[in-house]
Amino acid sequence: MEMHPKKRIDIVLEAPVLKRLTDLLDRLDVTGYTVLPVLGGKGHHGVWSREGLPSSAGAMVSVTVIAAEENLDAVLEPVFALVKRHIGIVTVSDVAVLRSDRF
């Protein structure tokens, strides 16, 4: 089956900033994104968990964006400018997709 190379951007970000990130992605040249809840983990500030939290502060979310390689910098630069002051992780990886025209 024919596969097409793309870039996958994963942004694990503190939950209060999610709306700002998705608003930004809506304005950028991306065809979509996926938001996933994150249960817990460990980072610079120690172990954390979203269990029982009544506030979005302290919880994290994960946002995945698939982009064409030529669009990568155009997406990554404004995204990084938004998230760099916040708690989070941004990674880029190579993926293959079946339907190239979707991304």
Place this chain on the structure above:
Amino acid sequence: MSILDLAFQNIVSPMVLFFALGVAAALIRSDLSVPEAAAKLLALYLMLAIGFKGGAEVAKSGVDAAMALTIGAGILLSFSIPVIGYALLRLTTRLSGVDAAAVAGHYGSISIVTFVAATEALKSLGLAYEGYLIAVAAVMETPAIIAALLLARRGAPAEAGGESTSALLREVATNGSVVVLVGSFLIGWATGAEGMAMIAPFIVDPFRGILCLFLLDMGLVAGRGLRQGGRSLSPALIGFGIYFPLLSAALTGLMALGLGLSVGGTALLITLAASASYIAVPAAMRLALPEANPAIYLTLSLGVTFPFNLTLGIPLYAALAQRIAG
């Protein structure tokens, strides 16, 4: 009833004991937990119920000049308490400007759950209160956030960054807890006694039980925060988490002398000023002042000040109100 009797009666209430159970479970590393979605639903229920009750109460008692005056006093308190708190934190602790501003913002804003617990304590003392105190609670959420932002910009402009104030204000004003509280208050006001009769089996009868469940969860989160974030708190900071609510309470007590509130109303206004936010403000601070350390402000507000207010603070504020308005 003496202050000691009042404090004892408060400490052995099921609400406080469930909170203590939560803290103990977290400290012994029990796997007891409340799912995040359930915690949010419980908080939503409490805000809906207390908002509606306040609105229905205002429908019965009507609007008077004291209401406008008390709302004005609430806004003034919410804005000025962070300024005093910031100055004290900078003097007595080693917190950075941004951290001090973020902590001070939490103390200017309010904890609706502390308010709810205080209304329950007043009920057991047979003290009534003005329903519009709910509206006062709602207006006190936001000014403190703006004060914190201004303090951070003044104290550490480079760290505070170029946050757009108008964008932040929009996000804060449309914050879910403010919307449900104000919305339920207005619905309660519009539908009055008839509306109350219709939904009382949902918002009155199960209220205390649901408050217990929510406080169990708060105990778990507070205990977990203390276990993991306790190291971020210096003795001076822990001291601030206890003496500063008392200072805010004294300041509000003086202000309440001119407001003409009932004993119950005075106790609630004092409780609002003495409480520290741990739902709306932490989320706003993550947006406005991301450089501030959440382990400091969340642990101090939820792990130190909330338990203090829940156990000793509320009876003290009720006793202070009796001296002022009794």
